[in-house]
Amino acid sequence: MVEDQKSSFERSFVDDNIHAAIRDGLTSFRDAFHVTCRSSDQPHNQCGQCKACIVDTHIHAAKEWWLQSGDLMKRRFLLALISRLKADMLNHLSQILRPFVDAKDYTYTRNKFETSRQSSTDNLNMMDDSDPVKRQEEAMKLIVWFNHEDKYSQGSFILAVLQWCESYLIFTIALNILSLQDLDSEDEDHKSDLNNNSRLGISSVLSNPSSLSLIQPSMPILKRPKTTTSSSSMRQKSAVSFASSTGNIIDSDTEQPAPSKRHPKYKDYIRQLPIYLAKLILCMLDTKSLDRCKHVSTYWKKLATEVEDEATMTKMLYDDMMLLQSSATLQCNPVFARDTLVPVPDLFRINANERPSPRKKALTDKNISTWNQIYEANSIPTRLVLMEERNIYCGPYNVLLLKDDSDRRRVVHMSGENIVAITSRDGRVRLIDMQSAQERPMVLVGHAASVHCIVVQEEKKRVFTGSYDLTVRCWNLETGRCIKLYHGHDRTVTCLAVSIDLIAAGGNDNLCLVWRYKYNRPWRTYKHKHPVSAVAITDETTLSGDIQGKVKVWHNPTGTLIKSVKHRLAITSVKLDKWHVASSSHDYYASVWTSQGALNTPLCTFRHPKEVLCMEFLFLRLLTGCGDGKIRIWSVLSGLCLRVMRGNSVSDPVTSLIATANRVLINTLSSLLLMNFEPITYDYTLEEDSAPAAIAVSPPLLSTSAIKRKRS
Template identity: 25%
Template sequence: MLRSMVLNSIIDDDAESAPPFSRLLSSFLGSPFITTSDLPPSDLSLIRRLDAGADLEAVDGAFAAVPRAETVTRPASPTPSFATDTYSLINWTEKGDWASAQPRPSLSDSAPSCSLLPSGSRRSASYTYSYASPSTPFNSFRISNSSSPKGSRNFNLLPRLWEALRDSSPARKGKRRFDIASDDLWTEFGGNGYIDYANLPPLDGEEGELIDDEACFIDVRAVTGLDIIANIPDELALHLLSFLDLPDIVACLRVSRTWGRLASDNAVWRSLFARKRGSGWLLDLRRLRYPALSASAAILPPQDLSRSRTFELPAPLELDWYNLYKSRAELDHRWSASPFTGRNGEDKENAKAWEPRIRRMLGHTDSVYCLEFDSSRIITGSRDRTIKVWSLKTGRCLATFIGHGGSVLCLKFEHDFDLDDTNALPEGQGWKKGMMVSGSSDCTVVVWNLYSYPATDDGDDEFTTVAEVRGILRGHTGGVLDLRIENNWIISCGKDAAVLVWDRSTLTLHRAFRGHDGPVNAVGVQGNRLASASGDGKMILWDMSTGERLRTFDAHDRGLACIEFKGDLIVSGSNDCKIKVWSASTGECLRTLTGHDMLVRTLSYDPFSGRLVSGSYDRSIKVWDVQTGKVVREFRGLHYSHIFDIKFNCCRIVSVSHDQQIVVLDFTDGLDTSLFI
């Protein structure tokens, strides 16, 4: 009976229904399978064995039968000891060997092998079993042979179970899939593929378990908040936005149309601009004035209206504060040495620091020793004994004054005096009166009355300027080297080592300070304190009210040539090629700036921006950051000889030299900076 059954099976069934078993079967579930070596070479051999009554063993139910002596039974799988936690259930490897230096486990299309490892040693040898049998209801989940060059395209059991559990959870819908070869997955497993089931985080809906709100469906697109800015009055919203900084305002511009409209309001940008006042962002609204249209002026013809000298200042919100802020920010950036790419950021690879436009003025016939300038004019003094007025806009010489018998070594004047209505002459038909003082090698100080007429009849913006000598101050026995104008005083110093204080209204001598052993080359004034710098290498701080000497600074190794006194800081330049920053209240040297190769002849300091500009006999101009002591910009080749004087504001640097030239470095190209101080 058994013989006939086997013969019928061999004859009727095709090759696919009775495959030969040549390798050891395995399963990660641990159930042993009975295997055999190759089947007998021919069916006749099998028939002879059956006729001989050999002891046969059924394989896989009833598909085939082999002699029992030729079967091999796989050893039983290790039994996990849950009481002692000796073994971990499952570990995945690419090659089935944790001890080898293999790449990190991945769930690629080539499914990894399965191994059982003792939990105490992750590098122990793994028990790897593989098979290649046809698909049956019992072995449909395949594990590829680790030694095969091309792995199976099927997934193994663990990812399939994970996928099924993931898809069964509504909380997982719409979230990322169990990514094949995902870095995040193996990072969560500890980074090496070993799963410590005892220390897994608590369930939170990710593994398919039910949670309290599993059946709740919430539309995440529903609006759950209230737009406060859009629902309050615009006046209150603008007040709230006025407390924000620039990055916050820029972010508000992109929130919505309502936020963008409010954040771009003129009042918001006015608040932003005003917050930069401490950095020197100041405006002079007197430069932008409109004719006051009274009832009588409104009926005048245009030509008569243009001659009207009654003006009114613009209301604050009449200005375009957004463009003012943008222009001033760009202007400050042009002073830095960082690459400048323009407004649209073109050509970033070849970007360079902004190079100011250079303008030169020629007219003096000898060395130019001193200069001062304001928003519309430059005034210079020269060795040719003349004082010249130049248009800052066009560079044209507007006037020439002669009043000294020697070289004009220093001068000062009231800046923008023609913009102040209190300086208007009673019957002057638009003329404004100002003041200028000049010192000379002839040992005198000349006090001038300046008159300016802001008419524009000839079609340009250049004012007519006239000067007359008001008085001559005689008290020095040597050349007058430096001057200062204060509210009530005129301060002068000279080669006679004296500092003289004159009454501005009466032009009489008020006080004399003597204490230096050499010529006093420069003075500085702050309130009632006066600082004097001498060629003897010393700097003295005086009290102008009492005449008391407050402090003596042993400032430099060699003679001092210039100083700047602003706030509590005194900046001094010397023949030792150094610049030093001092505290006037403590006498401490805060910082020493080195970089010039010859005598530092002139200094100009702005306490708001912290910029210091220096000029030297080495023919270079340097821009310093006083807070850090570093050079921000350096300009060479502007002059062909010694630089004698230098002044600057936020828009330009003006310098004069022994080469008879006045050089203007203009940073305002393409910007409207008419209101900036």
């Protein structure tokens, strides 16, 4: 009866400790429970016969062995214990170790792991070992005992041993356990058939101590077995070599031949590198190559996923920094202007295949030097051209309300000081006087469908319109009659641009057509793969952008493609000067590119909170209208935001933006505004663009009687 009570007490004691120490997990290895013996006579006693006493005896023996063994033997001893754990015990132990592996301290430990230093430590410890044969025999006895014990004994022993481990040993064991679990999950169908065979393969390192010295200490801590074999055999290969030599002792009835040692055909050098170096290599790959790396192995997949996450976080941080830059405006001087030297690609040296020679004198302007660094990084020779920059539209202004009704189809344009042309879905063009903000009685009628784009040439008394009826028409501002009709598009005309006597129009037929004013047939035909959404034109160059984000630069005299650049989403507006191209897109960016050479990298980009719907490019300043209802003025040389203005009081998106000398026409969904800026005389003698010093206010002049009253 007493023995039955004692056995039932021991079973309940075993279950309690298993649940408390293994299934519930440990907060730290210091909290691992101590094996104690409990009898019916005394609460704490050492009987030497129960399981608790036997485990405690082996723990003390293992402690003595641990203090006298080297690091390499400790690591192999631990791997031998892990390879002999039951599957459920392995799962419980992995739950305990997983939080420690995921912590930043272990990641830092592995990243900063020095192989040479560790190998030298291992060699030193092996040399300090007085009797390696005796140490191996003691380890073999412990492993033989451990292999025949139940869950309670194995759990108590392995947790006690883990308390003596240093951080890198704990990381090694945890990584081995997690890899064994991954291998078991990949071969779940063959697990039951091969589970017994996985523990029978044994080497002879313990019986032959000299073989231990042949093992290079600089070998990887954990080798990933080949995926062509079963998970059970993989667990055998990843176990400790000297510990598996006890197979003849464990299974003395059947003799198993020693497995032949196989060398892998290929080496995984990424696994042998520290994590930060492996990630640095993978981050140099493009997106498609990085996706292919995920199919190499589980380890590669984890590294590739982390590289993608880090790249995403870096881009998010960069976007947030650019958003903060767009919200914090620079205090600029509204009268600042200067003639500056700007680097542009040297086409003569590029055609001659000459290498760029180092400049004798570096540019003093840090903004210009930034552009020069971009050219030098791409091995593009440059030359300096003189360009004018001004702080346009940075002075005081007043607002004139031209329209106060909501119209999503409204299209407007102006080019002079007197007339604003406005049209909508009804296909009629109306003219508004800027001085009185009243509509003129003359209405331009003739299109068979809605008008999608309009351009005014006030100095030549002409208005050009593009419509859903596939035509481009030219109107006389004085008579209101259609004087020219241009054909060529097969689908809707979506965008229009005019330069003196050249007319460029883009449509949904994936074409950009260029006409000369006197001729009705197209002079140049430029093709896209998608509908054209924005065009701009000068005498020598035509610029076209489509709904897939591609911008193409064409040479008008020859009709050839000069270059093409790419946004991620649809192009909303394109502008150009003699040397540069500006583009805005639905991807929240406005970019400035060089119009010459093969450089496809933007010289500067400007991040916005929402999509950029319209844009103007004047005097090295970029005006952008955003979906958040604000207008921003940027310096393309420094990349700084000079001014932020509200397009309306309700923050409706700014759908179009037209700028002239001292006026800016702003079209939103709910209103049409005209900003009239005060005329400014620019100062070209200023060296830097900084806010003007506060003007000291002189005290008012007092009369003689007032001075006497103040003194009295």
